[in-house]
Amino acid sequence: xxxxxxxxxxxxxxxxxxxxxxxxxxxxxxxxxxxxxxxxxxxxxxxxxxxxxxxxxxxxxxxxxxxxxxxxxxxxxxxxxxxxxxxxxxxxxxxxxxxxxxxxxxxxxxxxxxxxxxxxxxxxxxxxxxxxxxxxxxxxxxxxxxxxxxxxxxxxxxxxxxxxxxxxxxxxx
Amino acid sequence: xxxxxxxxxxxxxxxxxxxxxxxxxxxxxxxxxxxxxxxxxxxxxxxxxxxxxxxxxxxxxxxxxxxxxxxxxxxxxxxxxxxxxxxxxxxxxxxxxxxxxxxxxxxxxxxxxxxxxxxxxxxxxxxxxxxxxxxxxxxxxxxxxxxxxxxxxxxxxxxxxxxxxxxxxxxxxxxxxxxxxxxxxxxxxxxxxxxxxxxxxxxxxxxxxxxxxxxxxxxxxxxxxxxxxxxxxxxxxxxxxxxxxxxxxxxxxxxxxxxxxxxxxxxxxxxxxxxxxxxxxxxxxxxxxxxxxxxxxxxxxxxxxxxxxxxxxxxxxxxxxxxxxxxxxxxxxxxxxxxxxxxxxxxxxxxxxxxxxxxxxxxxxxxxxxxxxxxxxxxxxxxxxxxxxxxxxxxxxxxxxxxxxxxxxxxxxxxxxxxxxxxxxxxxxxxxxxxxxxxxxxxxxxxxxxxxxxxxxxxxxxxxxxxxxxxxxxxxxxxxxxxxxxxxxxxxxxxxxxxxxxxxxxxxxxxxxxxxxxxxxxxxxxxxxxxxxxxxxxxxxxxxxxxxxxxxxxxxxxxxxxxxxxxxxxxxxxxxxxxxxxxxxxxxxxxxxxxxxxxxxxxxxxxxxxxxxxxxxxxx
Numbered sequence: 001x002x003x004x005x006x007x008x009x010x011x012x013x014x015x016x017x018x019x020x021x022x023x024x025x026x027x028x029x030x031x032x033x034x035x036x037x038x039x040x041x042x043x044x045x046x047x048x049x050x051x052x053x054x055x056x057x058x059x060x061x062x063x064x065x066x067x068x069x070x071x072x073x074x075x076x077x078x079x080x081x082x083x084x085x086x087x088x089x090x091x092x093x094x095x096x097x098x099x100x101x102x103x104x105x106x107x108x109x110x111x112x113x114x115x116x117x118x119x120x121x122x123x124x125x126x127x128x129x130x131x132x133x134x135x136x137x138x139x140x141x142x143x144x145x146x147x148x149x150x151x152x153x154x155x156x157x158x159x160x161x162x163x164x165x166x167x168x169x170x171x172x173x
Numbered sequence: 174x175x176x177x178x179x180x181x182x183x184x185x186x187x188x189x190x191x192x193x194x195x196x197x198x199x200x201x202x203x204x205x206x207x208x209x210x211x212x213x214x215x216x217x218x219x220x221x222x223x224x225x226x227x228x229x230x231x232x233x234x235x236x237x238x239x240x241x242x243x244x245x246x247x248x249x250x251x252x253x254x255x256x257x258x259x260x261x262x263x264x265x266x267x268x269x270x271x272x273x274x275x276x277x278x279x280x281x282x283x284x285x286x287x288x289x290x291x292x293x294x295x296x297x298x299x300x301x302x303x304x305x306x307x308x309x310x311x312x313x314x315x316x317x318x319x320x321x322x323x324x325x326x327x328x329x330x331x332x333x334x335x336x337x338x339x340x341x342x343x344x345x346x347x348x349x350x351x352x353x354x355x356x357x358x359x360x361x362x363x364x365x366x367x368x369x370x371x372x373x374x375x376x377x378x379x380x381x382x383x384x385x386x387x388x389x390x391x392x393x394x395x396x397x398x399x400x401x402x403x404x405x406x407x408x409x410x411x412x413x414x415x416x417x418x419x420x421x422x423x424x425x426x427x428x429x430x431x432x433x434x435x436x437x438x439x440x441x442x443x444x445x446x447x448x449x450x451x452x453x454x455x456x457x458x459x460x461x462x463x464x465x466x467x468x469x470x471x472x473x474x475x476x477x478x479x480x481x482x483x484x485x486x487x488x489x490x491x492x493x494x495x496x497x498x499x500x501x502x503x504x505x506x507x508x509x510x511x512x513x514x515x516x517x518x519x520x521x522x523x524x525x526x527x528x529x530x531x532x533x534x535x536x537x538x539x540x541x542x543x544x545x546x547x548x549x550x551x552x553x554x555x556x557x558x559x560x561x562x563x564x565x566x567x568x569x570x571x572x573x574x575x576x577x578x579x580x581x582x583x584x585x586x587x588x589x590x591x592x593x594x595x596x597x598x599x600x601x602x603x604x605x606x607x608x609x610x611x612x613x614x615x616x617x618x619x620x621x622x623x624x625x626x627x628x629x630x631x632x633x634x635x636x637x638x639x640x641x642x643x644x645x646x647x648x649x650x651x652x653x654x655x656x657x658x659x660x661x662x663x664x665x666x667x668x669x670x671x672x673x674x675x676x677x678x679x680x681x682x683x684x685x686x687x688x689x690x691x692x693x694x695x696x697x698x699x700x701x702x703x704x705x706x707x708x709x710x711x712x713x714x715x716x717x718x719x720x721x722x723x724x725x726x727x728x729x730x731x732x733x734x735x736x737x738x739x740x741x742x743x744x745x746x747x748x749x750x751x752x753x754x755x756x757x758x759x760x761x762x763x764x765x766x767x768x769x770x771x772x773x774x775x776x777x778x779x780x781x782x783x784x785x786x787x788x789x790x791x792x793x
Contacts, residue, residue, distance in 0.1 A: 022253055022254060022555075024552070024555040024556040024558070024559045025552045025555070025556060026556065027640060028549070028552035028553045028555065028556040028640055028641065029553050029556045029557060029560070029634065029640055029641045029642070029643060030637075030640050030641070030642040030643065031560070031643045032643045032644075032645065032646055035646070037629075038628075038629045039629065075629075077627060077628050077629055078626075078627045078649045078650070078652075079623075079624075079627030079628055079657065082654060082657070083657065171628070172624075172628055
C-alpha cells in the first residue's frame with residue numbers, strides 16, 4: 001500500500017502547477033511613446049482622450065450621440081503625406097429623428113481646411129467618406145471638425161441630436 | 174543507515190545524476206515541433222474529437238498517441254504554456270527507466286555495482302541529451318521505458334509463469350506501441366534474452382512476434398514511404414556504415430565541441446578504440462560463460478536496427494534507447510570480465526566521460542538557450558496581441574536559430590495571431606534551409622509591409638535579448654516610397670486585402686476569407702528568385718462539391734499555369750502549380766482563376782466559385 005501511495009504521489013506531482021489564466025508579461029515588449037491613433041472608435045477607452053467636443057456619453061460600449069458640431073483629434077497616417085487619404089465617418093441616422101434630419105449635409109474640416117461636403121438621404125447605418133488632400137496631412141496630428149446643417153430634438157430633452165457616431169479615422173484613398 | 178544506502182544506491186544515485194546532468198535541458202522552453210503538437214489543442218473541441226486526435230496517422234505516417242498526442246494535449250490542457258510539468262513527466266519516466274534498468278542488471282548479474290553503474294553510464298550517453306531537453310522527443314524516453322518494462326515483465330513471466338504475469342507483460346507490450354514504432358523490436362529483445370539466458374523458453378516469444386508482425390503490416394499500410402529526401406529508406410550496405418557511425422556516436426559523442434582544443438579525429442579514434450575493446454571484452458566474457466556484455470550489445474543492435482535504413486537522416490538522439498544497451502554491456506564487462514580486462518573497460522568508461530558526457534550536457538544547454546529565445550519571442554507576441562489586437566505584426570532582428578527553432582512552426586497561432594511575418598528586409602539575415610521548408614509564406618512582401626505600416630494596420634518589432642522593441646515609427650519613416658507602388662507576391666485573404674490588387678470576379682470580404690464567382694483575377698508582383706510555383710489554397714464547404722468534383726484552371730500573365738480538382742477528399746485545397754516561364758521582370762502579373770462549376774446560395778443571388786485563403790508565388 002505504501003508503494004502504491006508513493007506511485008500515486010509521483011503521478012500527481014505535475015498537477016501541482018495546474019493551468020492558470022495567463023496574463024501577458026508587460027515587460028515582454030518595449031513600446032514607443034504613445035502617439036495619436038489615426039482611427040478612433042467611440043467605444044474604445046484608449047481613444048477617449050482624442051474625442052474633443054460635441055459627443056454624448058458612450059452607449060453600449062460602442063457608439064455616441066453627436067451634437068450638430070463635433071470634433072476629434074487624429075494622428076495622420078504616414079502614407080497620407082504621399083498619397084492623400086480619405087476621412088471615414090462610420091455612423092447612423094437614427095430612425096426616430098430621421099424625419100427631422102434628412103436630407104442632411106455633413107461638412108468636415110481637417111486643421112481648418114474644409115473638405116468636400118457630403119449629403120445623407122437615408123436613415124440607418126452608413127459610412128461617409130471625405131477625400132483628404134496630402135496638404136491637409138502634413139502635421140503629425142490634426143483636429144477634425146464636423147458640422148451638420150441641422151440638428152434634431154427628442155421630446156422634452158433640451159439637447160440637440162445629430163448622428164450616432166461609431167468611429168472616425170483616416171483610411172487609404 | 175549506511176547499510177541501507179549501500180543496498181539502495183543503484184536506485185538513488187542514477188536518478189540524482191540524471192537531474193544534475195540535465196538540469197539545463199529540463200528547464201528548456203517549447204521549441205520546433207512542440208508548437209505543432211500544442212496547436213492540436215485547437216482541434217480538440219469535444220471529447221468526440223479525441224479518438225481522431227490520438228490515433229489518426231500524422232507526419233511520416235506515425236501514430237504515437239501517448240508520447241506525442243496525449244502528452245501535449247494533456248500538458249497544454251492542464252498547464253498551458255508552462256513546459257515545467259511536461260519536463261517533470263519526462264524526468265519521471267526516465268527515472269522509471271533507470272530503476273527498471275537497475276533491476277534488470279541486478280537480475281542478470283547479481284551485482285549491485287552493475288545495477289548502479291549501468292544506469293549511470295546511460296545517463297551520460299549523448300543519446301539522452303536531446304530527449305531529456307526537447308519535449309517533442311519524449312517518444313524516445315517513453316519507448317525506452319516501455320521496452321524495459323515489458324522485458325522485465327516478460328522475464329518474470331518466463332521464469333515463474335502465471336496468467337497474471339502473462340497478462341501484465343502482454344498489456345504493457347501492447348501499450349508500448351503507442352509510444353514509438355521502434356517498440357516493434359521487443360520480440361527480438363525477448364528472443365535475445367531467451368537465447369542467452371533461458372533457451373528452452375523461446376516459444377514464449379511467439380505471441381509477441383505475431384503482434385509485432387501484425388503491427389508491421391498495419392503500419393506499412395499508413396506509413397509514408399518517400400523515395401527521396403531525408404526519410405527515404407536505403408536497404409543496402411550503407412546500413413553497415415550507419416551502424417558503425419551510431420555505435421561510435423553512442424560511445425564517444427559523435428563530435429568535438431567548439432570550445433575544446435582537440436582535433437576532430439580524436440573522438441573518432443576514441444570511439445574505435447573503445448568499440449574494439451568492448452567487443453573484445455564481451456567475447457572474453459562470453460567464453461567464460463558471462464552473457465551480460467553480449468546481452469547489452471544485442472540490445473544496441475536490435476534497437477538501432479529500425480533507423481539504419483535512414484541513411485540520410487542521422488540523428489544523435491536515435492541512440493537514446495540503444496545507448497542503454499551499451500551501458501549494460503560496459504557495466505556487465507566491468508563486473509563479469511576478468512581482472513586483466515578491467516583497465517581496458519575502465520578506459521572505455523573514460524572515453525565516455527571525456528567525449529560523450531560533455532556532448533550530452535551540451536545538448537541540454539543548447540536546447541535551453543534556444544528555448545529562451547523562443548520564450549522571449551512568444552511572450553512578446555502575447556503582449557503584442559493584447560496591445561495591438563487585429564494588427565499585422567512584422568518582425569526584424571530574428572536569427573536563424575530562432576527562426577528554424579520555432580518561429581517557422583507558427584507559435585503565434587496559439588495566440589490567435591495569424592498575421593505574423595518577418596519584415597521584408599529582415600529575411601536576409603536568416604539562413605535558408607530548403608529541405609526544412611519554404612520561408613516564402615513567412616516573409617512579408619514589401620508592398621504588404623508598406624501598406625500595413627503606413628496605414629496603421631501593422632506594427633513592427635525588433636527582437637532583442639530580453640524583449641521585443643516596438644520600432645514601428647522609425648521603420649515607417651525608412652520605407653522607400655516605391656514599396657507602395659508594387660504588387661504583393663502573395664495575397665493572404667485571412668488578413669486585410671487591398672482592393673486594388675483584386676480584379677474582377679470577387680465578392681465582398683468575409684471574415685478570414687473571400688469568395689470568387691466563376692472567374693476571378695488577382696494581381697501579383699512577378700515571382701521572386703527561386704519561386705517556381707503558384708500556390709492556390711483555400712476551402713470549399715462540402716455542399717459545393719456534393720454535385721461532383723470542381724475543376725480549377727489557373728493562368729498567370731496570360732499563360733496556363735495548371736489545374737487542380739477539388740473533391741470531398743480535399744475540401745481544404747492547396748495546389749502548387751508550376752509558375753509559367755518568362756514572368757520575371759514584369760511590374761505585375763494578372764492571375765486568372767476559373768472553376769468548372771459554381772454553387773448558388775440558397776435564397777441568395779451569389780454564384781459561388783471558390784473560397785480563398787492564399788494566392789501567391791512559392792518556392793516549394
